[in-house]
Every structure is written in C-alpha cells, then in structure tokens.
Amino acid sequence: MEHLTILYRGPLASCDYDCPYCPFAKRRDTPQQLRADRAALERFTEWVADQDHRVSILFTPWGEGLIRSWYRRALAELSHLPHVERVAIQTNLSHRVSWTSGADPSKLALWATYHPGQVPYERFLGKCRELTERGIRHSVGIVGEPGHLEAARRLRAELPAGTYLWVNAAEGRAYSEEEAACWTALDPLFPLSRRPHASRGLACRTGETVVSVDGEGTVRRCHFVPAVLGNLYDGSFRDALAPRPCPQDTCDCHIGYVHLEPLGLYDTFAGGVLERVPALLGQM
Template sequence: MDAGHLTILYRGPLASCDYDCPYCPFAKRRDTPGQLRADRAALERFTAWVADRDHPVSVLFTPWGEGLVRSWYRRALVELSRLPHVRRVAIQTNLSHRTAWTADADPARLALWATYHPGQTPYERFLTKTHELAGRGIRFSVGIVGQPEHLADACRLRADLPGHVYLWVNAAEGRSYTDAEAAEWTAIDPLFSYSRHPHASLGRACHTGETVVSVDGEGTVRRCHFVPTVLGNLYDGSFRAALGPRPCPLDTCDCHIGYVHLKPLGLYDVFAGGILERIPHLA
C-alpha cells in the first residue's frame, strides 16, 4: 500500500433491496422517500470529501440494500473513478440494474463485487450482464452463497463465465460443511476454505483502524463494520488521531470484508491488486 493510502468501507443508510433472498434480513425492504433523500445527501457529502483529498484513497461501498438501482450510487462510482488519487472504487451489487453506465467510468479504477442469487433473477439475464462488463473491460468478481441447492447453479456459472472472472463462494450463514461438501465448493472456488470457518481474531493484528476504516452516513468512523467503537468523525478530521495499529477485540471474524484485512492470514498477498473487489491476483 502507498504511504498515506486510506481504504474506506462506506455504508450509508440505504437498506432497500429489489431481491427477496431468504437468507438476507434486508430482502424486499423498502426505504421511504425521506430515507432515500437522506441516503443521497449522505453519499454526495461523502463523495465530495473524497474528491477534496490530497492523498490516495480507495473506496468499497457495502450498502445493506442494492445501490446500483439508485442513480446517485452510479454517479458516485463514475465520478470517483475519474479522480487521479482514487486508486479503486468498488461496490457490492446483485447486478440487477443495466450495465451501460459503466461506459462513463474509468475501467482502470472501477470494480464490481457481484453476487448471483438463484431464484431472484433469470440466469441468462445475469450471465449476459457479466459478459457486457467483460466486454467493456470492467473489473469484477462474481459470487454465490454456498447453499446446497445452489451447487448446480454455481457449477453452471463457473462454466459459462468468462474464464478470467473469479467465482467466489460464501459459506452459508450458520452452516457446517462436511469435508465432502467443502470439496465440491472448493472445486468451484479454490479459496472457499477461507470462508468455510470463522477466523480466530482476538488479539490478532489487523489493517482495520490503521489503513482501513468503516464510515457511515453521518461520517462516523469505526475500524470496521463489526466493531462498534467510534474512532472519530470523517468530516471534522477527528478520526485521524486515532489511526494506528491495534489488535482485534472480537473472538472471531467470519465475513470476507473483515477477515481479508487480518494480517496473519496474508490475504493482501492473495488478493493483491483486487482486495476491495475480491479478485485474487492470479484471477
């Protein structure tokens, strides 16, 4: 990482989603017009802050809901991708929206973390969008939740995706996998072992709180999405004095956007150049 480089995981108040996944608590949740206005204002304030920096910044948007169906997220991604000090801007998405907007972004900086949810969208529609992205030179990964009923879809997806696209598998929440089951998923995602079990993290060194922070719609800064301790505020600069090496206070870490930053795991080498969009350096 460059000296002074700051990675920000941004999660504003947006919680609405157009999908109804049974494994997600935010499925088909709807924001009121007022909530959407507040989310837009918060995102525009954040985008303006990033634009005004004089040091390298990378951003991963991790909304509870689906951001790309909202024009202000698409606009933020395009604008940030065109700033010379922004090294990478990425978003987690179900890819339900059209992909044409990506033509306005800088493909050297824009990236998408896309998830396929069987039963929520026609397979061919999702696959077509991945090929559109590949054709435009957009960096992206594709993933699926490792539910038993998704295995056939995952195999089909691996066969049909462009060969260079990494297909990751998230272990299903609360599910234990036999070695035989894990082997089936590992045949699809060679890195599935990192998702299969929670990682012991208590007292272990982590990049979060040092070079990586979590920011909410109010500008409140925490080390990551999973540790509630406040480090300060983004907009008054009070968070900067709190940045520095610190051990993890949690017993375990079981989410990729958290454990990828645990230093002992060495995943910065595994995902070198693609940490935010979840693309291994060999993919």
C-alpha cells in the first residue's frame, strides 16, 4: 500500500448549533460518551503514527469536533507526521482558531460551513480571515436554502478572493433553473451538488485507496455502504482493499461522489480533495 485516505467518524454526535436541517442539532453527549470518543480518537491517532505508508485523513464527525481539545490536539499532532500528507476536518468554526499555530500549515486544512442564524456573520467572517492570515488552507460553504442566498452573496463578496465558497444543495430540494442559476453564480460547481449522481456499477476509489473508519476501527468502503471490509487495528481490512464498483443506486454527498472515478473530480480538486478546494480556483 502506497497511500491510504481515511474518512474517520468516531462516536461524537454532539454539536453546539441547532440548525433546523441537521438531525444532530444541539445534541449532548454524556461525559461517558465523550470519554469514549476521546479514547477512540487517541487510538486512531496512535495507529496513524505507526504506519509506514502515506496517509491522508478527513475527520467527518456527526457533531462539532473542534470544540473538543482532543480533536484540536490530534489534528496538530498528525500534521507533523512526515508520512501524513493532509489532515482535515469538517467544522462550523465556532471555536477560536489560534490552536492552528501548533500545526503544520502545509498539512492542515479545514472544511468550514457557515450556518446563518447560529453565529453572528462578522464573527464567522473574522475566523475565515484569520485562517487566511495564518496560512491555513480552508474552504467555506453554506447550505443552499432559499433564506441563505443573501448571506451567501455577502460571503462571496467579502471572503478573501482565494477562498472557495461552495454551496451544498439542500437535502430533498428540487431547484428551478432560475434558483440553480443563482447558486451557480456563487459556486460554479453547484451543479455537482444539485442532483444525486447515478452511481451503481461505476468505478470508485472507495474500498481501494479510500476507506471509512469508525471509533471501533471498523472499516467500510465509505460512510454510505454498510458492508464491512475488516478492522483497522487487527489489519484485517488490508486484504479486502481492491477496485470495486459502487453498489448504491445514487451518491448525493460530496465526501462520497468526489471519489467516483468517471466524474473526474480528483482533477477538479487536485491537491484539495479532502478540504474541498478546487485546483483552478482562480479561473472559476
């Protein structure tokens, strides 16, 4: 194995926001659940440190990870490992970003989402500008709800020119051509998110060079296919890694369809697949 990309999702399910479109809004983990999540993450971090092949990691917690010290510490520590090419996390940026000073900015990246109504606009924008000043790679996104359009337009106008603003289609929403055009004007790649991708039978990197791992170390090809390939910690997953077509009818999440080979998105996001930063940002 030369390089493995891991999507890690531990048991953490609590978040400090209460977005109406999220089932994990304002959910609280018990102290016991938080201890279990911390132990699982520390075990995973130790496993990555012991590897002798290149690794890239995207943390995709159900909740908000960066309000927890163990996620900030893990990201910083992993960024300094020579065989780790990229370590990234999906976050609402509610926590201060000064912790990034302890990380290697050439390895660390953040996938940030703005949630109108959950945080003052200026506070979120200030965090984005601070990340830029600190040299931390990041993308900024928003859910394409009708009520978010003006906030998205303001973000695009006021974010640093080099920051990619992505728009996720709201789940289950059918966009008119006029609505889609408004969102595409802000994010030229919005059409990728607008409709689920027919995926059954298509070649996909998941299960070969990309895997999903949970807090127990259970390895699956991705978050959206339940079949188990093995376990990370006993090494049983390694023999199961192989090219295989997608078994699902559709794939409608960026962290899934970005790995579908016929879409060619490894070229579109070359160098920024995990943090959702397009390679030709300046030409969009």
